[in-house]
Amino acid sequence: MSSETGIGGSAQPAANDVVAVPAAALAARARLKGIGLMCAALACFACLDALAKWLGAYMDPMQVVWTRYTTALVMILIIFNPVRIPGVLVTRRPWIQAIRSALLFGSTALNFIALQFLQLDQTVSIMFATPFIVAILSGPFLGEWIGPRRWAAVIVGFLGVLVVTRPWSGEVHWAMLLSMTGACCYAVYNLLTRMLAGHDSAATTSIYSVAFGAVVATALVPLVWTTPPSLMVVAGMVAIGFFGAFGHWLLITAHGYAPAGVLAPFIYTQIVWMVSLGWLVFAQVPAANTLAGAAIVIASGLYLLYRERTLARA
Template structure:
């Protein structure tokens, strides 16, 4: 690749960046559709069962991918195996917790609350890693927190305890991002993926097998689509990053909330109330303001 092309890609000015943004948006649409399927399945099945099936397919994919990119044995060698274990458990836990929340909350409400995770990662980076967080980024975190309070409306008699579920998922994902940043300083992509797949498959199977219920043919189809779409969405993101820097793509990740609202309306007849819309707007505004600061861009792009 030429020096000029590398510079253009780093600056986000390469014409192909538009393709990267398009792929990112498509990935967010797939993720939102995936959550709609999860919302259907979680009404009839234990969360662990379909999460387990997702990870079984994921581990097959990861093993094949690592075999063709240096070997499985090489990918399994980690400089920080215990942190890899923690990271992988946080990932499978986040998926399971968010899926459980969809049993009780709508797609839009769940994603509006989950969208606080970049700001949680910002605060935790200061508390746990001692990273500098300037006044502007603390202000962004405060705006996002205010948006969360607007959605929750504590003290007005409208607070739903189930709202704590996507917030717990957001906290897990924020910690997962911080641990991923740490292990990525030592381990490569194949190692990160292999540990996540293997540990996630084992952990989810420990709960999924005892809870197994035979699905009907159409339910098998939904579980199959759910499993394949998860891998497909991540591949779309990887491909998007080949065209555009992560700092350029990061704001477009908030389109997931828009897609979730549209799918919730069209498929489930859900329409978020004015409080949820206002709170979501504040959370997104805080996140975008924080992302605009270069130190946070760096921490979210590892």
């Protein structure tokens, strides 16, 4: 007879089982919170890309990159600064912060250049390769292995990306290679964000996320500077910094609640925002294959959300 069996042979829960059940429920709820923050961050990033494409008609892409980083840095420092939060500039992982910031800058610059030649729905579809890369690397690098059902959902979502981009059609624009390189940079950036979640605060990581880009872009922008032609353009420059700063703060906070492998597939929801903004701002109507691919990737994301809610109820 087992030591966990009481009078009459009825099984009695072990002490560690009593603790494990609520701990698992709390972990599931934390993952759901992380997913919600991730989706909000992606809405901000969609607005950022739409503004970047719009501003590209009035200035060089590098000036748009400079606008995005310097405005975001100013806004972040207003909220998170050493006066209000002593020690906010101190990081326990300086090299990871530096590499992560450089990867984000590279991803942003490549994407902003590609946006001048591609539609919003095209660039975001290529960026959808990011979850596939993250899912592959998060296991060996972070020890966050995903289960077979999540693997299946990621693969199905990636097939949806192929439906959108149609690499077999022979109509691959050279700017798509820039977007793909940017997706690789962004995938590693996401992994490093997760690595920093347990060491530096969201405020510290938010500052370093934009500080590197602001310094590099400031050194380069005098070579391509164009004076903004109107107050509307100036407002757009301020707004792009806001969406960038707030979006990345949401992203950083989300990684503090859920593993990278869980959050990564929800990048697919960004296509809803990108298609909508492309139609409203640039009168770009998505092709039938874009809508079909979007339906596939959204379905994969919704299935993952269903799995998380099922675990939370359990």
